[in-house]
Amino acid sequence: MGHGSGGAMSHELVAQRLLRRLSNEALEPLDDAAVLPLSGRVAFTTDSYVVSPLIFPGGDIGRLAVCGTVNDLAMMGAQAASLSLALIIEEGLPFTTLDQVVSSIQAACKEAGVHIVTGDTKVVNRGKADGLFITTSGVGVVPDTVRVSGHNCRPGDRVLISGTLAEHGVAVMSAREGLSFSTTTRSDCAPLNGLVRAMVDECASALRCMRDPTRGGVASTLNELASQSGVSVTIDEDALPVRPEVRSACEMLGLDPLYVANEGKLIAVVEPEAADRLLTTMRSHPLGREAAVIGEVAHGTPGRVTMRTHLGPSRLIAMLAGELLPRIC
Amino acid sequence: MGHGSGGAMSHELVAQRLLRRLSNEALEPLDDAAVLPLSGRVAFTTDSYVVSPLIFPGGDIGRLAVCGTVNDLAMMGAQAASLSLALIIEEGLPFTTLDQVVSSIQAACKEAGVHIVTGDTKVVNRGKADGLFITTSGVGVVPDTVRVSGHNCRPGDRVLISGTLAEHGVAVMSAREGLSFSTTTRSDCAPLNGLVRAMVDECASALRCMRDPTRGGVASTLNELASQSGVSVTIDEDALPVRPEVRSACEMLGLDPLYVANEGKLIAVVEPEAADRLLTTMRSHPLGREAAVIGEVAHGTPGRVTMRTHLGPSRLIAMLAGELLPRIC
Numbered sequence: 001m002g003h004g005s006g007g008a009m010s011h012e013l014v015a016q017r018l019l020r021r022l023s024n025e026a027l028e029p030l031d032d033a034a035v036l037p038l039s040g041r042v043a044f045t046t047d048s049y050v051v052s053p054l055i056f057p058g059g060d061i062g063r064l065a066v067c068g069t070v071n072d073l074a075m076m077g078a079q080a081a082s083l084s085l086a087l088i089i090e091e092g093l094p095f096t097t098l099d100q101v102v103s104s105i106q107a108a109c110k111e112a113g114v115h116i117v118t119g120d121t122k123v124v125n126r127g128k129a130d131g132l133f134i135t136t137s138g139v140g141v142v143p144d145t146v147r148v149s150g151h152n153c154r155p156g157d158r159v160l161i162s163g164t165l166a167e168h169g170v171a172v173m174s175a176r177e178g179l180s181f182s183t184t185t186r187s188d189c190a191p192l193n194g195l196v197r198a199m200v201d202e203c204a205s206a207l208r209c210m211r212d213p214t215r216g217g218v219a220s221t222l223n224e225l226a227s228q229s230g231v232s233v234t235i236d237e238d239a240l241p242v243r244p245e246v247r248s249a250c251e252m253l254g255l256d257p258l259y260v261a262n263e264g265k266l267i268a269v270v271e272p273e274a275a276d277r278l279l280t281t282m283r284s285h286p287l288g289r290e291a292a293v294i295g296e297v298a299h300g301t302p303g304r305v306t307m308r309t310h311l312g313p314s315r316l317i318a319m320l321a322g323e324l325l326p327r328i329c
Numbered sequence: 330m331g332h333g334s335g336g337a338m339s340h341e342l343v344a345q346r347l348l349r350r351l352s353n354e355a356l357e358p359l360d361d362a363a364v365l366p367l368s369g370r371v372a373f374t375t376d377s378y379v380v381s382p383l384i385f386p387g388g389d390i391g392r393l394a395v396c397g398t399v400n401d402l403a404m405m406g407a408q409a410a411s412l413s414l415a416l417i418i419e420e421g422l423p424f425t426t427l428d429q430v431v432s433s434i435q436a437a438c439k440e441a442g443v444h445i446v447t448g449d450t451k452v453v454n455r456g457k458a459d460g461l462f463i464t465t466s467g468v469g470v471v472p473d474t475v476r477v478s479g480h481n482c483r484p485g486d487r488v489l490i491s492g493t494l495a496e497h498g499v500a501v502m503s504a505r506e507g508l509s510f511s512t513t514t515r516s517d518c519a520p521l522n523g524l525v526r527a528m529v530d531e532c533a534s535a536l537r538c539m540r541d542p543t544r545g546g547v548a549s550t551l552n553e554l555a556s557q558s559g560v561s562v563t564i565d566e567d568a569l570p571v572r573p574e575v576r577s578a579c580e581m582l583g584l585d586p587l588y589v590a591n592e593g594k595l596i597a598v599v600e601p602e603a604a605d606r607l608l609t610t611m612r613s614h615p616l617g618r619e620a621a622v623i624g625e626v627a628h629g630t631p632g633r634v635t636m637r638t639h640l641g642p643s644r645l646i647a648m649l650a651g652e653l654l655p656r657i658c
Contacts, residue, residue: 006544007588034373034374035370037370044362046449048416050417073362082373084373122379129379135415135417137415321336326454
């Protein structure tokens with residue numbers, strides 16, 4: 001608890017465990033706020049991470065927090081981002097775990113080309129948190145050429161996805177204590193700003209909307225977009241890329257991959273004329289190799305999402321109603 | 330737990346409990362990030378709040394979170410701020426408590442003239458958090474005339490405080506369950522951006538550094554400044570404004586008011602020539618009526634803070650070593 005006091009032990013924790021790995025020019029002054037030169041339309045986002053367990057196949061809460069915030073900014077078209085990092089640490093969290101997570105934050109920042117520029121650390125008594133919660137926020141400048149929003153989808157637009165579904169959710173579930181199945185599936189957790197940069201460079205004006213289908217999965221994201229834009233969306237079951245082992249794991253767990261979280265995939269709604277070009281661009285990027293056109297926007301009932309199934313008939317893809325996978329991110 | 334799923338229940342929670350009270354133009358689109366027009370030197374800060382209990386005399390975790398982030402930005406000179414709000418909710422938190430906190434966030438935003446422009450909500454299982462944790466981040470433009478930093482203090486500078494010490498810490502302790510004393514002390518929790526605006530308007534160039542002495546109190550803040558600027562600081566016990574009932578409460582609790590958290594006070598280190606003018610300006614503002622010059626910066630041992638005591642001799646004011654008041658903010 002002394003590490004959360006704001007006194008000498010707090011300073012030591014910050015210096016020894018955090019600054020040593022995360023230091024950079026903007027963070028270094030340790031003033032009450034970082035001061036950044038920014039100009040234009042600045043995207044600003046925040047997310048808390050409460051994933052359980054803290055470490056899972058393909059990632060950990062640190063990588064998740066960095067990628068999640070980088071991706072939320074990237075979905076608005078913003079690139080070189082500055083991040084904040086706020087830790088809520090449960091008393092007794094092993095230093096080895098903290099160090100591992102901070103190393104992972106450092107690596108993910110390097111991979112994404114971003115910096116942690118400001119932060120905070122709190123400690124709560126044993127039993128009052130679950131090891132570690134992380135909240136990251138971020139800011140980044142949106143290029144003038146990019147005008148994306150969930151309100152922009154129009155009938156005729158194509159719906160693209162950057163790769164295979166449901167890997168993050170399945171990986172976390174497989175790592176969860178007490179769960180009696182295991183798989184080789186690793187989380188897809190990855191920073192998408194590089195992929196987005198390639199798409200923006202290829203054809204910024206054709207991008208109506210981008211979203212990363214995290215909590216609630218592709219189904220919830222498409223429902224949000226259909227509702228916000230007042231359109232319907234139709235997707236094609238046969239077009240959905242799902243790895244066989246993920247499909248098996250979902251069947252065993254009684255989950256529909258459409259509702260399972262992704263952390264390194266994006267959905268792009270694009271003008272129909274540019275869909276092929278953007279698909280090619282996505283497939284040329286390491287994080288978009290399995291990109292696919294999965295559906296289109298239509299005039300139907302506003303807010304309605306339907307799927308043409310493998311067997312022919314269409315079914316309604318509703319918004320997730322209750323709890324599916326708790327604490328997946 | 331369904332409210333944390335990312336599905337329909339999450340949307341309902343956000344719409345019914347949060348958007349209804351916090352809605353504004355930037356938040357309304359509910360995209361992955363808010364997009365704000367900003368230009369210049371942008372201050373960016375974050376803080377997590379884990380205060381226990383959630384509601385205390387003079388405030389609650391919501392007011393604390395808004396004021397804390399507004400104040401961190403104000404300490405860099407930034408004014409009209411945009412805030413993010415990330416909630417980690419323990420399963421079972423009563424809706425009445427959540428509603429009260431959100432109303433308080435709404436009121437504090439109005440008081441400070443700021444908006445919540447982006448947010449996130451997570452729910453964790455019962456027993457895995459302590460009711461509610463809040464993380465706020467904020468961005469705001471720093472006027473060109475302001476150049477403040479903890480590294481700027483110089484020998485001869487005066488140290489000003491905007492009012493009486495230790496009220497937040499004492500109020501929270503008095504509200505804490507099981508504690509056998511009570512006081513009439515209320516938290517001083519307040520947004521300081523208006524006071525800072527007045528100081529900036531009066532004499533921006535004379536401001537070397539501003540800090541709000543929260544966790545660790547005035548003693549820790551002065552130690553940070555002395556250390557960052559490589560100077561010594563001397564303060565005067567007789568000049569420290571402390572309300573009698575706060576002094577009594579501190580004596581009963583065995584606390585030194587210098588180490589107890591404030592949430593509506595600032596320390597300003599200013600050029601000596603402008604100290605009187607700035608003191609007058611502060612005293613003209615409702616949140617600075619009891620402002621005082623409490624000491625000065627000197628050439629002595631870098632990083633050393635000393636206090637001339639009421640009885641004559643000086644004593645060393647060290648950085649807080651271990652735990653004093655856990656979960657005070």
